[in-house]
Amino acid sequence: MKLELSLLLLCVLLCAGLASAQREKETGGANNGKETLLELLPSLRQQDAIAREWAREREHTILPALMRLHGVDAWVLSMREYNEDPAFWPLVSRTTTFAARRRTLKAFAFNKTSGNSEDAFVSRTFVDNTPQVWADFNSFLTQFDPSVLTINIDASGNNFADGLHAGEHELLVSQLPWLYWLRLRRVPILATQFIATRPDSMLPYFKKLMRVAHAIIREGFSTDVIIPGVTTTEDLSWFFRDRIQSLNLTTWFHPSVDIQRYDKAANTTRTLSGIIEVGDFIWTDFGVTFMGMNTDTQHVGYVLREHEADVPLGFKLGLTEHSNVIQDILLKEINLNRTGNEVLKITLDEMARRNISGTVYCHPIGDYGHSAGSLIGMTNLQDGVPVLGDLPIFPNMWYSIELQANVPIPEWGGGIVNFRQEEDVYIDSHGVARWVNGRQSKIHLIGNVDRVSGDSIPDLFDDAAFVNFEKKKMDKKVQMEKMIIQD
Ligand SMILES: *[C@@H]1O[C@H](CO)[C@@H](O)[C@H](O)[C@H]1NC(C)=O
Ligand SMILES: *[C@@H]1O[C@H](CO)[C@@H](O)[C@H](O)[C@H]1NC(C)=O
Ligand SMILES: *[C@@H]1O[C@H](CO)[C@@H](O)[C@H](O)[C@H]1NC(C)=O
Ligand SMILES: *[C@@H]1O[C@H](CO)[C@@H](O)[C@H](O)[C@H]1NC(C)=O
Ligand SMILES: *[C@@H]1O[C@H](CO)[C@@H](O)[C@H](O)[C@H]1NC(C)=O
Secondary structure, three states, rough: OOHHHHHHHHHHHHHHHHHHHHHHHHOOOOOOOOOOOHHOOHHHHHHHHHHHHHHHHHHHHHHHHHHHHOOEEEEEEEEEEEEEOOOOOHOOOOOOOOOOOOEEEEEEEEEHHHHHHHHHEEEEEEOOOOOOHHHHHHHHHHHHHOOOOOOOOOOOOOHHHHHOOOHHHHHHHHHHHHHHHHHHHOOOOHHHHHHHHOHHHHHHHHHHHHHHHHHHHHHHHHOOHHHOOOOEEEHHHHHHHHHHHHHOEEOOOEEEEEEEEEEEOEEEEEEEEOOOOOOOEEEEEEEEEOOOOOOOEEEEEEEEOOOOOOOHHHHHHHHHHHHHHHHHHHHOOOOOOOOHHHHHHHHHHHHHHOOOOOEEEEEEEEEOOOOOOOOEEEEEEEEOOOOHHEEEHHHHOEEEEEEEEEEEEEHHHEEEEEEEEEEEEEOOOOEEEEEEEOOOOOEEEEEEEHOOOEEEOHHHHHHHHHHHHHHHHHHHHHHHHHHHOOO
């Protein structure tokens, strides 16, 4: 069964490869062997085939395992069009499913006479706009006779486990055989972990998407886009939005951009929006959405002054000795035996021990930008997050490692600058967290060194050209530094 699925997926991928090879032949290999966008991100039709496979794996492999883990005999999602349960979307391909139609019931149970075998799991979908839908569902219940029927209601504050709407709940109960009134249960961790758990086969696509997200930031944080004294933070936000649209991606939030700037006369550092000037420390919070996956990244950059070839040392150390260190602590301390609140406390204690000032607010990411699972702090909750922070870290989930460090910068009169960083990780089945596509450990430099003897920024998806470009930038930086020393 699983082999068949993998073969199908392999075929989808191979066929895509063959099709693009064919295209290259037809265009006389115009791409010079570069990875094109079409190869990086599949066509709509391929996306649908791949996403259906993911939905199948989640429904038929991940879900039965989680139902057994949490002792759930049967689970029902009941909803109407445009009023979907958050647990509905992992069960479908978003490329071709845009809403649950009419009244949709998704019912899952085990056939007790098949014991623990794989065929014991049964799933049914009932779609109708007449009372027949309840007759069908009740006949499903009679066939499998579950001792407990789980419904998605949660009044403790877990939004992902509360997808059964109030009116729908009333109707469902009124239609059930009375025997089942006593069997209804709430098991909030089931919907939560089901939404949180990522199939392994998604990861390669998430990695590609993250490369694209990082490449777009790299492009935005360059003099191709920023003209100091002219370009505003607002212009840069809209550049990011237009770039997302031009690549046929979407997003789940409007990108933020701001500036931290030192006023030497007043000896103060301020955070502001408006025209970007030389000497500014700039920041963005940027994410993209594709095939039902979301990314979330925060990077920082520095706009070089005339004759400056590098960011002042205080900023480099702010990143590598402060915010990068908080990231390292979090990656080390995240593990399956801990709740988000435990990871938060251990991380903040370790930061205090190392004299690093900052705050931590990591969230799960996946089907939703702020997705299901345990929170590791929130900006306003550094003593622990009620309910969501008490969930355990699950295996096979993705997190946005989000935080900020407060760093005094000697070059700015010792004033505090915020180093806000965010990068996504995947957590494997053993609970080990790894970066999806690395993390920022160098500040993006805007101006002087990012234009190399007339070269414009290379193609977004051509990694080799980017490496070459970065090398030229480094050479130019060294040359400039020599000149500055001679001055
Ligand atoms: C349950 O499984 C048994 C044995 O595999 C099968 O004979 C029976 O038809 C199944 N019951 C239902 C309701 O599907
Ligand atoms: C975006 O989609 C349009 C319409 O399908 C297509 O013509 C265009 O090439 C796509 N752009 C990219 C960058 O893939
Ligand atoms: C979790 O705890 C168990 C039992 O204490 C231990 O065997 C296991 O190694 C721990 N797992 C991790 C990821 O720390
Ligand atoms: C801790 O950090 C503060 C501010 O960054 C600094 O003034 C102080 O000297 C540091 N203390 C130690 C023990 O390193
Ligand atoms: C500038 O302000 C910082 C606090 O933000 C202070 O520590 C420092 O002494 C001030 N420097 C001058 C020259 O006033």
